[in-house]
Structures are given as structure tokens and as C-alpha cells.
Amino acid sequence: GQNIDQPTEMTATEGAIVQINCTYQTSGFNGLFWYQQHAGEAPTFLSYNVLDGLEEKGRFSSFLSRSKGYSYLLLKELQMKDSASYLCAATDSNYQLIWGAGTKLIIKP
Amino acid sequence: GAVVSQHPSWVICKSGTSVKIECRSLDFQATTMFWYRQFPKQSLMLMATSNEGSKATYEQGVEKDKFLINHASLTLSTLTVTSAHPEDSSFYICSAFTGTGIYEQYFGPGTRLTVT
Numbered sequence: 001g002q003n004i005d006q007p008t009e010m011t012a013t014e015g016a017i018v019q020i021n022c023t024y025q026t027s028g029f030n031g032l033f034w035y036q037q038h039a040g041e042a043p044t045f046l047s048y049n050v051l052d053g054l055e056e057k058g059r060f061s062s063f064l065s066r067s068k069g070y071s072y073l074l075l076k077e078l079q080m081k082d083s084a085s086y087l088c089a090a091t092d093s094n095y096q097l098i099w100g101a102g103t104k105l106i107i108k109p
Numbered sequence: 110g111a112v113v114s115q116h117p118s119w120v121i122c123k124s125g126t127s128v129k130i131e132c133r134s135l136d137f138q139a140t141t142m143f144w145y146r147q148f149p150k151q152s153l154m155l156m157a158t159s160n161e162g163s164k165a166t167y168e169q170g171v172e173k174d175k176f177l178i179n180h181a182s183l184t185l186s187t188l189t190v191t192s193a194h195p196e197d198s199s200f201y202i203c204s205a206f207t208g209t210g211i212y213e214q215y216f217g218p219g220t221r222l223t224v225t
Contacts, residue, residue, distance in 0.1 A: 063116040101152040
């Protein structure tokens with residue numbers, strides 16, 4: 001079957017670094033998305049990884065290992081506004097998105 | 110980036126009535142749009158894939174006669190919740206592919222439906 005696993009909730013301190021992991025099993029694989037979703041709002045795009053390795057975009061970086069079926073989102077210099085849910089989604093062989101349940105990130109002062 | 114709008118942003122209706130939600134791609138043409146629903150503290154659940162000029166493809170367990178989807182043009186898809194019941198109360202979100210690049214889905218702002 002197709003499955004995406006990510007932690008339900010994480011807590012981190014303002015100014016620190018946090019890594020949110022995601023493992024996936026899909027029928028074929030084309031790429032992996034990370035989205036941020038604040039409560040009551042629609043998701044917003046953060047990153048898309050197709051090739052193995054780390055892609056950095058400002059305070060956010062995303063890593064992919066296709067052989068391990070593993071990705072992580074790294075958030076640096078955490079700010080209070082980063083408190084949100086982070087959704088991992090893999091695209092299968094038909095480019096259909098398979099969504100994880102999301103990781104709720106709580107930032108404490 | 111690509112912009113997707115949704116209307117209305119929130120709606121309250123009585124049980125048994127129908128509600129129409131519009132999803133528009135404002136600065137690009139979207140041959141494919143997606144409709145999701147999301148319950149509190151849960152992830153997105155794909156309801157259907159809407160293709161311009163053809164019938165929508167519904168996910169297993171989604172009643173096609175209850176959730177009517179019409180993709181009338183390259184910039185507009187509508188979801189009509191027919192004979193709404195309180196259990197249909199949810200956050201409905203549409204998204205669209207631009208058709209180029211990395212198959213990134215751009216999301217509308219969502220519609221919160223409350224059925225009383």
C-alpha cells in the first residue's frame with residue numbers, strides 16, 4: 001500500500017533548529033513536497049525534491065533519499081510564526097499526491 | 110506565483126440545502142483541479158480530480174451524487190454539496206496545477222462549511 005509517516009507533534013524553542021522527518025512508501029515515486037499550513041488556512045508550498053540531496057531555501061532546507069524512502073524538512077532560526085503544521089506529500093507514478101497526516105510544530109519562547 | 114481563489118470563504122447553511130463552492134485560477138489556465146476536504150487536526154483528504162471538459166474522477170468512498178463537480182472552463186471548477194448534512198461540515202480546499210514545471214499544486218484559501 002501507499003503510506004506516508006511523519007511525527008504528529010514536535011516542540012522547539014525560538015531561535016533553535018528543528019528537523020521534521022518523513023518516510024514514504026508509494027507505488028512509484030516522482031518527488032516529495034513539503035507544505036506549511038497554519039490553522040484555518042490552506043497549505044502553502046515550501047519545497048519539492050526530486051533528486052537525492054539537500055536543497056536550501058533561506059531558513060528552510062529539505063532533504064531527500066530516494067533509496068531510503070526518507071525526507072526531512074530542516075527549519076533554522078525558528079520564529080514564533082513558524083508554529084504551524086508541516087505536511088509531507090509524495091507523488092506516485094501517476095503524479096498523484098499521497099499526503100502525510102502532518103506534523104504540528106509548536107514554537108516556545 | 111500562481112493564484113487560486115475560492116468563494117465563498119465561509120458559509121453556513123441549513124440541513125437539506127445545497128451549497129456551491131467556486132474555485133478559480135486567476136492568472137493561469139488549469140486543465141486539472143483537485144478538491145480536498147479537511148477535518149480538524151487531520152490532513153487533507155482528496156475527494157476528486159476535476160478535469161476541464163470531462164467528468165470528475167472521484168476517490169473511493171466519495172459520493173459523486175452528493176458532491177457534484179463541474180469544471181466548465183480552464184479557470185473555473187465548482188463543487189456543489191447537495192442536500193447537506195451536519196456531517197458535511199468541513200474545510201473544503203481546491204488546488205490546481207499550472208501544467209508546467211514541477212507539478213506543484215497551488216491551493217485556494219479554502220471554504221469553511223458549517224451545516225446546521
